[in-house]
Each structure stands twice: as structure tokens, then as C-alpha cells.
Amino acid sequence: MDDISVPPPEVSASATEHLTYDKVASALDGLTPLDLARLDAVERRYLGGTDFAEGDLLQEAMCSALFEEKRCPRITRFIAFLVQSMRNIAGHRRDHLQQQVPIEDVTTGGRKSKFELKASGPSPEDAAIRAEQDRGALEVCAALNSADEEMSMVLLGWENDMRGETLRDFLGVDQARLEYVIKKIRRIARREYPKGWRR
Amino acid sequence: MSRDPTDREKLSKLDRAIDDSILEASEADLREDFKEAGDDFEKAVARAGRALEQAKARAARMRFERAQDESKAYREQDNVKSFDLAKARCRFDGMRSGEVAESTMAARKGGKLSERDEENLLKDLAQLEALENEDKVEWEE
Numbered sequence: 520m521d522d523i524s525v526p527p528p529e530v531s532a533s534a535t536e537h538l539t540y541d542k543v544a545s546a547l548d549g550l551t552p553l554d555l556a557r558l559d560a561v562e563r564r565y566l567g568g569t570d571f572a573e574g575d576l577l578q579e580a581m582c583s584a585l586f587e588e589k590r591c592p593r594i595t596r597f598i599a600f601l602v603q604s605m606r607n608i609a610g611h612r613r614d615h616l617q618q619q620v621p622i623e624d625v626t627t628g629g630r631k632s633k634f635e636l637k638a639s640g641p642s643p644e645d646a647a648i649r650a651e652q653d654r655g656a657l658e659v660c661a662a663l664n665s666a667d668e669e670m671s672m673v674l675l676g677w678e679n680d681m682r683g684e685t686l687r688d689f690l691g692v693d694q695a696r697l698e699y700v701i702k703k704i705r706r707i708a709r710r711e712y713p714k715g716w717r718r
Numbered sequence: 719m720s721r722d723p724t725d726r727e728k729l730s731k732l733d734r735a736i737d738d739s740i741l742e743a744s745e746a747d748l749r750e751d752f753k754e755a756g757d758d759f760e761k762a763v764a765r766a767g768r769a770l771e772q773a774k775a776r777a778a779r780m781r782f783e784r785a786q787d788e789s790k791a792y793r794e795q796d797n798v799k800s801f802d803l804a805k806a807r808c809r810f811d812g813m814r815s816g817e818v819a820e821s822t823m824a825a826r827k828g829g830k831l832s833e834r835d836e837e838n839l840l841k842d843l844a845q846l847e848a849l850e851n852e853d854k855v856e857w858e859e
Contacts, residue, residue, distance in 0.1 A: 552763045559765050562766075564737070574772070577770075578770075582776055652726060659729060680731065682738070701739045
């Protein structure tokens with residue numbers, strides 16, 4: 520599943536408004552150990568359903584920024600740009616892998632490890648895959664929402680694009696309490712879905 | 719009229735919110751997150767650091783290859799411009815008069831070439847000359 524509600528970074532930036540190779544290289548050099556740990560934590564959330572090994576997805580996001588395949592707008596925080604790139608790259612990779620069907624080995628009747636691409640365009644298989652993904656999403660939403668009332672409220676707020684003060688007011692709690700609840704959600708998500716909720 | 723978001727859209731929003739919370743988390747909180755998951759902050763830094771170094775190496779390699787290609791293309795272009803159209807003309811005249819052994823003009827049964835044919839042939843010959851020169855240089859190296 521791709522990041523579907525935010526346009527990809529390359530769409531929103533014109534040539535003069537994005538970071539060039541040198542700027543990207545210097546932004547990469549400027550990443551602190553804390554930034555790197557954050558990127559590592561985000562990366563693992565999107566490995567599920569892809570064939571990326573640890574570190575590969577992050578590397579892809581960095582390379583696509585360097586090669587300017589995905590352009591980072593100057594006004595965007597660089598680390599946030601890398602995070603969104605990882606989401607998009609993983610989503611495309613997942614879709615690509617789901618478009619492949621195993622080739623039957625006629626001689627042995629078994630399955631070969633080779634894959635071929637399905638014909639483009641929606642098919643009954645695509646619809647089945649989509650339905651399966653939707654079922655998975657539904658299960659995850661239900662599991663997270665059933666945890667406790669405060670967590671459910673935060674999740675509901677997030678689903679409605681609430682952040683910061685708006686979210687705090689929605690819950691009727693102070694900042695420290697909000698941070699505590701968010702931390703709880705983050706840790707449950709990592710524990711229950713170590714490689715993200717995509718399969 | 720706005721429709722309700724699908725479960726997949728809701729999950730996408732949750733994803734972004736959790737990612738944002740990771741980006742905003744303090745170092746202490748993040749260390750705790752890693753520890754609770756049986757992982758280690760320093761190891762995470764090292765993993766991402768490796769990815770960074772590999773990305774930089776890949777980009778450097780790619781830029782080097784691009785520069786090589788561009789330089790080769792430039793050399794070839796330069797050769798075509800300067801390569802001795804006069805020399806190619808000589809060779810061409812030799813071919814036409816039958817003095818040059820490798821001549822393929824026979825295929826045209828001695829028929830007269832159009833101005834455009836002649837121009838293209840000259841360019842081809844010049845290109846051939848450049849490639850021969852390049853081969854010679856590589857051989858000497």
C-alpha cells in the first residue's frame with residue numbers, strides 16, 4: 520500500500536525549488552546519529568511485503584534523492600522527505616511484487632522461484648489482492664482501536680489529520696499525557712507489527 | 719460531498735502520524751523504543767550509517783560512469799567535427815576512383831551518388847576514422 524493521500528515529492532517541486540545533488544549530499548552528511556536512528560526506526564516499519572533487506576530501503580531513498588529521481592523541495596525538512604520517499608518506494612515495490620505471478624514448472628509440477636509480470640490493467644487477481652489488503656487494514660485498525668480509550672481517541676484524531684494542540688484539545692489532556700499515549704501506540708505498533716502492517 | 723476514508727486510507731494516515739512521532743521523539747524516548755523492542759540505539763545508528771555510506775558510494779560510482787560516458791560522447795562528437803573531413807574526402811575520392819582496395823562502391827555499380835549520399839558517406843568515413851584512431855590509442859595504452 521502506497522502513501523495515497525499525499526502527492527509524491529517530485530510532483531510538488533519545480534526544478535528551481537528542489538535540492539540539487541550537492542545540497543542533498545551535504546544534507547546527508549548533516550544527518551546526526553539521532554536522525555539516523557529515526558530513519559532506521561521508520562525504515563523497518565515499511566519492510567513488510569517487500570524484498571528489501573535491512574538498510575536497503577533507506578539506501579534507495581537516499582539514492583533517489585541524490586540522483587534527483589525524487590526531488591526534495593527546499594522548504595521540506597530533509598529527514599521528513601526521506602521518510603516519505605521510503606513510504607513511496609516501499610509501496611511501489613510491494614505493488615510491483617504483487618503484480619508478479621509464480622511460473623509453474625511444467626516438468627515437475629512444482630513451483631519455480633522465477634516470476635513473470637502479469638498483464639497490466641486490473642484483473643480479478645488484482646481485485647482479490649486489493650480485497651485482501653483492505654481486510655488486513657481493517658484488522659489492524661480494529662486491533663489498534665480496541666486497545667484503550669485514550670489510544671482510540673488519538674487514532675481517531677490522526678485519522679482526521681489532527682496534530683499537536685488540536686489533538687490535545689480533542690483528547691482533553693495535557694502535552695505530557697498526549698506524548699505518553701503516542702509513545703504507547705508507537706511501541707505497540709512496533710511490537711505487534713515489527714516490519715509494518717503490510718504483508 | 720466528502721466520503722468516509724477507507725481503511726487503507728486510515729492506515730496511511732496512521733502511518734504518517736506514527737512516522738511523525740518518531741521524527742519528533744526525543745533521543746531518550748527513542749532509546750527506550752529500541753530497548754523495548756530488543757534492539758539497540760547504537761546499532762540502529764550504525765545500520766543507517768552503513769546505508770548512508772553505501773548510498774554515497776553508489777552515487778559516486780554513478781556520477782563517475784556518467785562523467786565517463788559524457789567525456790566519451792564529447793570526444794566522439796569532437797572527432798566527428800574535426801576529424802579530418804579533408805582526410806575522409808581523400809579516402810572517399812580514392813574509393814570512387816577504385817584506388818582504395820576496401821571500396822564498397824561497386825555495390826552501387828558505379829552509379830553517381832546524390833549530394834546527400836556523399837555527405838553521409840563522408841560522415842561515416844570520418845566516424846570510422848575516429849573509431850580506428852581510438853582503437854589505435856587503446857592498443858598503444
